[in-house]
Amino acid sequence: MITRKSKREIEQMQAAGDLLVQCHKEIAKMIKPGITTLEIDALVEKLLAKHGATPEQKGYNGYPYAICASINDEICHGFPRDEKLQDGDIVTIDMVVNLNGGLADSAWTYAVGNVDEKGKRLMEVTKTSLDKGIEQAQAGNRIGDIGHAIQTYAEGEGFSVVRDFTGHGIGPTIHEDPHIPHFGLPNKGLRLKEGMVITIEPMINEGSWQSKMDQNNWTARTIDKGRSAQYEHTIVITKDGPLLITDQDK
Numbered sequence: 001m002i003t004r005k006s007k008r009e010i011e012q013m014q015a016a017g018d019l020l021v022q023c024h025k026e027i028a029k030m031i032k033p034g035i036t037t038l039e040i041d042a043l044v045e046k047l048l049a050k051h052g053a054t055p056e057q058k059g060y061n062g063y064p065y066a067i068c069a070s071i072n073d074e075i076c077h078g079f080p081r082d083e084k085l086q087d088g089d090i091v092t093i094d095m096v097v098n099l100n101g102g103l104a105d106s107a108w109t110y111a112v113g114n115v116d117e118k119g120k121r122l123m124e125v126t127k128t129s130l131d132k133g134i135e136q137a138q139a140g141n142r143i144g145d146i147g148h149a150i151q152t153y154a155e156g157e158g159f160s161v162v163r164d165f166t167g168h169g170i171g172p173t174i175h176e177d178p179h180i181p182h183f184g185l186p187n188k189g190l191r192l193k194e195g196m197v198i199t200i201e202p203m204i205n206e207g208s209w210q211s212k213m214d215q216n217n218w219t220a221r222t223i224d225k226g227r228s229a230q231y232e233h234t235i236v237i238t239k240d241g242p243l244l245i246t247d248q249d250k
């Protein structure tokens, strides 16, 4: 079901978003070669508990952790593990915060130590593709406008767009309608309306867009072992344009 949120619901989601931003800022400080993604998971658990919030992903369809941690060729839903991050890795940390029932969802790709030029470019292009998608998240625009902006830009830069996972409506559960693909045609699909809250979360690959599923039935990775990056924001459609509730720059 597609819902449109009240002012009060949006305020609750914003409070969850503020806490999520705080988590990402702490993670940014701790990322370096030698730490493990299980340590990041523990940090997030602790920070959320301190603020009376809970990690919404944990237990969602049986997902076992507070965060998803997807390294290099892992596209999304990587399990945190007791394995040291290596100099040159890229790692995407994705989480959903629940604070008093308000949800916020945001993923960010971090460079571990010195990442090569191609990897840095992949990260930059992925972040810019998110920004291009957000520009289109306007009341009256259609869902295809978002995907088209992302796909045109990312493919124009020589990268590929993952097809098997999309953005989504969010609240009161993590995944609500509508799906928000990161590829598509302009002026196609559902029209965005004021009060809708969606995620935009392009997963961009350096090689082929195709993915395969790990044995754990959660983690998706590229079929050609190329790296994948991802940035995600939770966004409210307002009459004054897109409002980022997981903005790290305000």
Ligand code: MF3
Residues within 6 Å of the ligand: 057, 058, 060, 061, 063, 068, 077, 094, 095, 096, 105, 106, 174, 199, 201, 232
């Ligand atoms: N945060 C993820 C997303 O952006 C949701 C992951 S659900 C989980 O869609 F169960 F895998 F954590």
Ligand code: CO
Residues within 6 Å of the ligand: 094, 095, 096, 105, 106, 107, 201, 232
């Ligand atoms: Co997410």
